[in-house]
Amino acid sequence: GENVEQHPSTLSVQEGDSAVIKCTYSDSASNYFPWYKQELGKRPQLIIDIRSNVGEKKDQRIAVTLNKTAKHFSLHITETQPEDSAVYFCAASLRGSARQLTFGSGTQLTVLP
Amino acid sequence: DAGVIQSPRHEVTEMGQEVTLRCKPISGHDYLFWYRQTMMRGLELLIYFNNNVPIDDSGMPEDRFSAKMPNASFSTLKIQPSEPRDSAVYFCASSLAGQGVSKNIQYFGAGTRLSVL
Numbered sequence: 001g002e003n004v005e006q007h008p009s010t011l012s013v014q015e016g017d018s019a020v021i022k023c024t025y026s027d028s029a030s031n032y033f034p035w036y037k038q039e040l041g042k043r044p045q046l047i048i049d050i051r052s053n054v055g056e057k058k059d060q061r062i063a064v065t066l067n068k069t070a071k072h073f074s075l076h077i078t079e080t081q082p083e084d085s086a087v088y089f090c091a092a093s094l095r096g097s098a099r100q101l102t103f104g105s106g107t108q109l110t111v112l113p
Numbered sequence: 114d115a116g117v118i119q120s121p122r123h124e125v126t127e128m129g130q131e132v133t134l135r136c137k138p139i140s141g142h143d144y145l146f147w148y149r150q151t152m153m154r155g156l157e158l159l160i161y162f163n164n165n166v167p168i169d170d171s172g173m174p175e176d177r178f179s180a181k182m183p184n185a186s187f188s189t190l191k192i193q194p195s196e197p198r199d200s201a202v203y204f205c206a207s208s209l210a211g212q213g214v215s216k217n218i219q220y221f222g223a224g225t226r227l228s229v230l
Contacts, residue, residue, distance in 0.1 A: 043221040
C-alpha cells in the first residue's frame with residue numbers, strides 16, 4: 001500500500017520567517033495531496049491541496065509544490081505568525097481520489113514571537 | 114450545516130467495558146471515514162463507508178472493533194471489550210465524491226477522546 005513519510009517531525013521558526021515541510025510518497029498512482037492543520041485539541045482541517053496535474057498551488061501565505069518524478073511534495077508557509085503554530089499533516093490518495101488517504105506522521109510547527 | 118458531529122467528546126471507561134462512538138456526517142456526503150489518532154501511530158484509517166456500505170475495513174485493529182452505518186446520517190464505532198491500548202482520539206470524517214473544487218475533501222469531526230483505565 002501507500003507509504004507517506006514526512007519531515008521534519010518538529011520545526012521552530014522565528015515569527016516572520018518561512019517554514020518548509022516535506023513529504024515523500026511511494027505509490028506513483030497517487031494523484032491527490034492535501035495538507036491538514038491540527039491545532040492543539042482540535043480537529044484536522046484542510047488548508048490546501050494539490051492534484052498531480054499541477055506543479056504548484058498558492059493561497060495567500062501558503063503554497064504547495066509537487067514533484068511527481070521524485071514523488072515528493074512540500075508545504076511552504078511564508079511570513080509565519082504565532083497562529084500558524086500547530087501540527088501539519090500531509091496525505092496522499094492511494095486510488096486517485098480523496099476517498100482513502102494515507103497520512104504522514106505530522107510536523108509540530110512552533111512560531112516563536 | 115453544523116459539520117461532522119461526534120459524540121461523546123470524551124469517554125472514560127474501564128477495561129473490559131463496551132464503548133460506542135457515534136458520528137453524524139455532513140448531510141449529503143456519501144463517504145464516511147473512521148480514524149484513530151495516537152502519539153505513537155499518528156492518524157490511522159480504520160474503516161470507510163460509501164453510501165452506507167463498508168468498503169475497506171483493513172485498518173480495523175482486531176475483532177474487538179466493529180463499525181456500522183445503518184443510514185446515511187449515522188455511524189457507530191464499537192469496541193467490545195475495550196482495553197487500555199485502545200486509548201486514543203477517534204475521528205470521524207465525511208466527504209462527497211465527484212468533480213469540482215469542494216468534492217472529495219474530507220471534513221473531520223471534533224473527535225472523541227477515549228480513555229480506557
